[in-house]
Amino acid sequence: TVHAEEAAAxxxxxxxxxxxxxLPVVDEEERLVGIVTRRDLLRVFLRPDPEIRRRIREEVLADAMDLPPDAVDVHVLDGVVTLAGRLRRRSQASMLRR
Structure with a gap:
C-alpha cells in the first residue's frame, strides 16, 4: 500500500x-481510499511537446541563462529535445546540454 499523503515519485x-x-492507497487509519496505477503516475510526469518547448525557452533560456528566448532553436518531438544555434560561450552550450 501507499499512503494518500505520499509523493507520486x-x-x-x-x-x-x-x-x-x-497499489492500494490508504488514509492515515489504513482505510482504502483508492488505487493508483502506473498509468496514473505516468500522467504526472508526462508533458506535451509544446509545454516542454515553452518551458525550455522561458525557464532555461530566458530566466536561468538570461538569453533571449529565441537565442536557440528548440525542437521537441515525443519528449525528445533538440537544440540548434550558436552561443557566445562554450560554457553556455554545456549548460544547455545538462
Missing part, C-alpha cells in the same frame, strides 16, 4: 521495486 519507486502495476 515515492509511489512510483515502490511500484518499480515491487514489480506491481497497481
Amino acid at each position: 515515492d509511489a512510483a519507486r515502490l511500484m518499480a521495486r515491487l514489480g506491481v502495476e497497481r
Whole structure:
C-alpha cells in the first residue's frame, strides 16, 4: 500500500521495486481510499511537446541563462529535445546540454 499523503515519485519507486502495476492507497487509519496505477503516475510526469518547448525557452533560456528566448532553436518531438544555434560561450552550450 501507499499512503494518500505520499509523493507520486515515492509511489512510483515502490511500484518499480515491487514489480506491481497497481497499489492500494490508504488514509492515515489504513482505510482504502483508492488505487493508483502506473498509468496514473505516468500522467504526472508526462508533458506535451509544446509545454516542454515553452518551458525550455522561458525557464532555461530566458530566466536561468538570461538569453533571449529565441537565442536557440528548440525542437521537441515525443519528449525528445533538440537544440540548434550558436552561443557566445562554450560554457553556455554545456549548460544547455545538462
